Amino acid sequence: MSAGRRPASTPSELARAGDRLSFVYLERCIVHRDANAITAEDAEGTTHIPSATIGTLLLGPGTRITHQAMSLLGETGTGVTWVGEHGVRYYAGGRALSRSAALAEAQAHCWANRRTRLEVARSMYRLRFPDEDVNGLTRRELLGREGRRVKDCYRKNAERTGILWRGRHYTPGDFTSGDPANQAITAASQVMYGISHAVVTALGCSPALGFIHSGHELSFVLDIADLYKTEIGIPVAFDVAASAPDDAGPSTRRALRDRIYRLRLLDRVVDDIKGLLTAGGHNDAATDIDRVTVQSDHDAHLAAGFNQDEGATW
Structure with missing residues (x-):
């Protein structure tokens, strides 16, 4: 076989x-x-x-x-x-959803070229902030706009829930060092990282090849998790910090669990990843091909499992 x-x-x-x-x-x-x-x-x-x-x-x-x-x-x-x-x-x-390498190859192709890497990054910002025009923006400009939008999200949710917000403060390895709002935001981030990691791996993509984050084994996971930060993670965190400040971590995880289920977020993450890596033209059939080929010249792909010596032109 x-x-x-x-x-x-x-x-x-x-x-x-x-x-x-x-x-x-x-x-x-x-x-x-x-x-x-x-x-x-x-x-x-x-x-x-x-x-x-x-x-x-x-x-x-x-x-x-x-x-x-x-x-x-x-x-x-x-x-x-x-x-x-x-x-x-x-x-x-255990393994990816499909034996096809289509999504992994699409990710590597987009990542390896500086122009397409930037285009995917812009597409990610469009998903996060659909009312922003990011065409032509440099990476530095994108990061600046992201920073302002996230700060605005913190401020608006603090006002909505009546929480006194003194800024984002988190000490790695010391969860309890932050106030209830910061603890809830940290817990929400961990949840979104877990969900994103599961989906990225299930689709056969590389967790390491990120388009916004870089240099870490989970760069792409961080990219995907951030797509839903201001829409889902931060609002839930502030809701919990206002209603259950003494149990911010566990309560945030439970609240997000329920919200993710109601929103069918896993299905949405799958569609978003496919759309980002295939320029919005993803096709389930194209990513579910159970076939192995060998590469030849001029992007030709030959059938695997056959001796290519006799009469081969490559």
């Missing part, structure tokens, strides 16, 4: 990536296999889930998964990611 081929599947087992449930979250259960479905067994009974209908399986606290279940998930191209409660922490990832 060639490297890129999965075992043959029957028509009833197959499902387009676009038709799959993007993410299924499980916690406090045993995940096993029953024929072509995975099962989730807990105190209330056993639930059967057709594996080919899942894009990525998120395994939360208290889950155990069998070798047979992992074998089935691998055969159907389902990603597996170990996360915190309701996906608010990323711990480890």
Whole structure:
């Protein structure tokens, strides 16, 4: 069997990536296999889930998964990611959603060219601040506008919730050093990083190749998480700081968990990443190709698994 081929599947087992449930979250259960479905067994009974209908399986606290279940998930191209409660922490990832390298290659292509890297960065700012005209702005100008918008977001949410705001202060490694608002903002940031890391990895992208952040293994994760900072993370943080100042961290994580679920944010993150890396023209079929080729001259791609010596022109 060639490297890129999965075992043959029957028509009833197959499902387009676009038709799959993007993410299924499980916690406090045993995940096993029953024929072509995975099962989730807990105190209330056993639930059967057709594996080919899942894009990525998120395994939360208290889950155990069998070798047979992992074998089935691998055969159907389902990603597996170990996360915190309701996906608010990323711990480890099993594999990407698709065997196609299309998104990873698109990311590397955009990142490797200085012009396209800047264009993706501008697109990210357009998503964050749709009322801003960022055409033609330099990176320094983009950073300056971002700084002003984030400060305005802090100020407006402080006024909205009646919190006395003295500025953003965070000491790495010392969560309790900040006031309740700062603690809540830090907790919200951690949640968004966990969500973004899970999605980036599930799509097969590189967490390290960022377009705004740079030089860190999670640069692209930080880029994606910031897309939702002023819209979701900061407002929730101030709401919690105003209503539960003595429990800012845990309360923020729970509040964001619920908000993320209601907004179906995971699906939106998937669409945003695809749109950013493929200039808005993403196609699920183009990122779900189970095929291996070898590269030749002039961007030609030849079929893998064949000896190319006889009669080859490359």
